[in-house]
Amino acid sequence: MGFKQKLQKILKERLTVEEIKLLPRGFQTLDKIMIIKLHPKLLNKKEIIAETCLEQLPYIKSVYLNQGKIKGQFREPENIRFLAGIEDPNVEHKEHGIIYRFNIEKIMFSKGNLFERKYLVSLVKKGETIVDMFAGIGYFSLSIGKHSQVSTIYSIELNPVSYEYLVQNIKINHLEEKIIPIHGNCKEEVMKLSKSGIQADRVIMGVFPAPKDYIKEALSLTKATGTYIHYEGVVDKDNDLVLYNEFLKIAEDIEYKIRLDSKRLIKSYGPGLYHIVYDIFVKKRINN
Template structure:
């Protein structure tokens, strides 16, 4: 058992050894909210576990349990409050960037922190960036706060995420740098291209890999620009199978794509990895 698991077990009465063995080995901290991954065998004991957790860590006011995987077009988390207050709206500060959101409605992957830092570090002064699938500002915010882009166009379809995106722009004082757009990513990217806006960099941060949106991303990307394309690859592979999505779309548009860098973000299940491809498209 981990130290956390052992400590939590000491606060629980009437649990069998089998149930204690199923306790989580850790938790996710989101300001005043703690999120626990509880296995199905503990579903009926969630309230007791949540109450014991707050007894151990009173700085947390709300305990949520994951009831399923992230689902749907908007990649919504499956969370349920099992103890404490019903307030699931949080503000998380990461590398000096503030993210406000409702963790019961929007995901916030701690495992992607290195990629949020990395992408912001790639942006050079004066760049125009189009962030497709912007969400609550996962990549838009660190780019706007930490880099010096000329303009960031952040496109998000989910109305809940879009409202938090706008709130986060104000929270981080970058409203003048970022134009938030509520709509379909392909439709809005093509509109930007029609207005003569040519991006130096286009971000496609969405899983599963948004293959059908690559043509619109290319329409908004100027020759020689950078395209960041996300997907899932076999662990240890060179990402060429995923890159084929970009290469095929580029050739169909009369353009050439080069895979400049493969960045593994995190494990994504047995023998799979979440990866980002840094592509140059001429």
């Protein structure tokens, strides 16, 4: 029996027929916390629903309600609220052999990006230098640091709260030798790296909206033999090259030759919209 059917069975005496139909089909778990989304018509029954969820799943210690989106430059959860159990939003979420420590009320964690966190690792070759321009709490950096033979990852993060977790996560996953955390705006921090002679085999540009204003900085890290840039954004499925074409225009205007190696739709982002990643190979024209 599915989660929704179970809830429906237990709550049929306490909810109306309409409310029963609107119960959620699933939930997100982070460590021992369950995060649910509820239809607005169920909000006045949120405590009963949360208590029932707790009773059904003994490994869950708290239930939180997610009523918002991911907002702003820091990509923070807009509205996550405690509902039942033990009130403690701090988690140590385990995924793919990595511990991600963070506060679920302040930091986003998309389970929909799990495939991408694993996939990027598979592309990394021994001895690579990587710059993770929008590192967050280490979503990609930790996974690559742990499961590849990368040499060095420069992980740049602007939000002081995320940066603090990034530093802690590097430590608790024992990746101090591979990951160098940098607190600051990648627009300036990348230029400091490139001016100091750092060139990258791979640059990760994982943020929404597509970080078009940071393309020139990313290109400044290009190696003579070429560099891979993983560029993210949200596109209409029927027009999925639009962001790549923007990238191409900027790169060509400043003398870079680029090639689209592949692209992936990661997850749905609303009706007709998809989170996309482009794997772009770039090389300075002058070197060819």
